[in-house]
Amino acid sequence: MSNFIKYIENFNLQDNSLFFDNDKYSTRIENFKYNGFSIPKYINEFWTSKQRQANSLHEVSYRACFKPQLPRFFIEGLTEEKDTVYDPFSGRGTSALEASLLNRKAIANDINPLSLILLKPRLNPPTISEINKRLNEIIFSYNLTSDIDLSMFYDENTLSELVSLKNYLIEKKDNNTEDEVDDWIRMVATNRLTGHSKGFFSVFTLPPNQAVSQKSQIRINEKRQQTPDYRNIKKLILGKSKQLLSGINTNTRKMLSENYNSSLLLNLDARDTPQIKDNSISLTVTSPPFLDLVQYANDNWLRLWFNNLNADEIARNIVMAKTEEQWHNFIFDVFKELFRITKPNAYIAFEVGDLKNGKVKLDEIVVSIGIEVGLKCLGIIINEQVFTKTSNIWGVKNNHKGTNTNRIVIFQKGS
Numbered sequence: 001m002s003n004f005i006k007y008i009e010n011f012n013l014q015d016n017s018l019f020f021d022n023d024k025y026s027t028r029i030e031n032f033k034y035n036g037f038s039i040p041k042y043i044n045e046f047w048t049s050k051q052r053q054a055n056s057l058h059e060v061s062y063r064a065c066f067k068p069q070l071p072r073f074f075i076e077g078l079t080e081e082k083d084t085v086y087d088p089f090s091g092r093g094t095s096a097l098e099a100s101l102l103n104r105k106a107i108a109n110d111i112n113p114l115s116l117i118l119l120k121p122r123l124n125p126p127t128i129s130e131i132n133k134r135l136n137e138i139i140f141s142y143n144l145t146s147d148i149d150l151s152m153f154y155d156e157n158t159l160s161e162l163v164s165l166k167n168y169l170i171e172k173k174d175n176n177t178e179d180e181v182d183d184w185i186r187m188v189a190t191n192r193l194t195g196h197s198k199g200f201f202s203v204f205t206l207p208p209n210q211a212v213s214q215k216s217q218i219r220i221n222e223k224r225q226q227t228p229d230y231r232n233i234k235k236l237i238l239g240k241s242k243q244l245l246s247g248i249n250t251n252t253r254k255m256l257s258e259n260y261n262s263s264l265l266l267n268l269d270a271r272d273t274p275q276i277k278d279n280s281i282s283l284t285v286t287s288p289p290f291l292d293l294v295q296y297a298n299d300n301w302l303r304l305w306f307n308n309l310n311a312d313e314i315a316r317n318i319v320m321a322k323t324e325e326q327w328h329n330f331i332f333d334v335f336k337e338l339f340r341i342t343k344p345n346a347y348i349a350f351e352v353g354d355l356k357n358g359k360v361k362l363d364e365i366v367v368s369i370g371i372e373v374g375l376k377c378l379g380i381i382i383n384e385q386v387f388t389k390t391s392n393i394w395g396v397k398n399n400h401k402g403t404n405t406n407r408i409v410i411f412q413k414g415s
């Protein structure tokens with residue numbers, strides 16, 4: 001049996017937030033039968049956000065992102081330094097960034113180009129003085145309007161600054177002169193477009209990780225009797241940059257930069273990734289789209305507008321599996337590709353949420369797919385956590401125990 005599974009079985013939660021104070025809580029094991037195989041489900045609170053704070057660099061929002069503690073648990077348990085960690089559905093890049101912070105090589109892929117916009121600059125961040133210098137060089141005009149009506153989000157000077165920045169970045173890209181500092185500014189600005197505090201460019205809006213429609217924002221403004229006030233875009237970008245970089249010292253920066261040079265960042269369909277070599281990945285740690293729960297392109301309409309990207313075009317490329325059968329077929333093709341690229345004896349940790357209060361058992365569908373493509377299923381790890389605000393983002397309901405659950409199916413490729 002793998003050491004990792006022994007560790008899971010013997011895991012005793014010390015810092016217990018779910019059960020009684022200082023009581024040790026041992027892993028509960030339940031078995032589920034699949035085609036004559038008995039698959040263990042290991043249930044415990046394996047990680048909490050309290051255990052070890054995530055690095056500040058992770059703090060950008062994205063629809064349906066997972067917490068850095070999730071990939072960290074598997075990266076630390078299943079790989080060594082300099083091994084290669086892959087995420088085929090990278091989103092904001094939580095797995096790739098955590099891998100790089102743990103001195104692993106990262107490969108990240110996502111069909112939505114927004115994903116790399118958010119991830120790439122954080123894998124090799126510039127310094128605050130470089131960011132400050134660049135911001136001061138960018139010239140803002142105060143007579144520009146946007147091609148779509150954004151007056152419900154921004155006051156007219158803020159909007160003119162935003163359009164100036166958008167045009168600056170378009171020009172740099174068109175001239176092929178965009179560098180790491182511009183990429184960083186693009187990433188932070190994308191992240192600051194809308195939100196609920198004075199730290200964002202927009203008037204108050206919710207939620208922070210996607211913009212509501214223009215009509216909905218007009219309704220929010222009416223209800224709250226608010227009009228957008230001026231926000232200083234350069235100041236807010238610098239402030240957020242300082243916060244993101246607060247956990248990075250010289251050594252971490254050097255390590256990140258070295259790992260960045262050996263990373264591979266892709267914008268492909270996860271089913272077909274020819275750039276990734278056969279038998280090259282030590283661990284895949286990922287979370288796929290769950291049926292058609294999140295509209296990854298349309299929900300990101302404002303972020304895509306700022307980055308001059310076409311939401312309809314991106315939406316056409318994103319698989320929206322409406323039924324369990326469509327989802328099965330899509331994930332089956334992803335697994336064939338994962339089998340090809342995984343090293344002999346290496347691992348896949350595939351996270352699915354708790355859908356429709358546990359009525360749709362995506363974890364069990366994933367078990368069947370993995371076994372079908374020839375992988376060995378080591379079990380399903382169920383992390384039960386106290387419910388937190390962010391866990392409701394993608395519609396997962398607080399389950400009856402008042403917890404938030406991650407289900408991760410673990411596979412190993414044979415030798």
Ligand SMILES: C[S@@+](CC[C@H](N)C(=O)[O-])C[C@H]1O[C@@H](n2cnc3c(N)ncnc32)[C@H](O)[C@@H]1O
Nearest residue numbers: 064065066089091092094110111112269270289
């Ligand atoms: C649940 S999110 C991943 C979130 C990620 N774990 C994070 O922490 O940000 C799923 C991602 O899959 C991407 N996606 C959807 N269909 C895809 C496909 N066919 N190939 C690659 N990526 C895809 C979406 O754009 C979305 O970013």
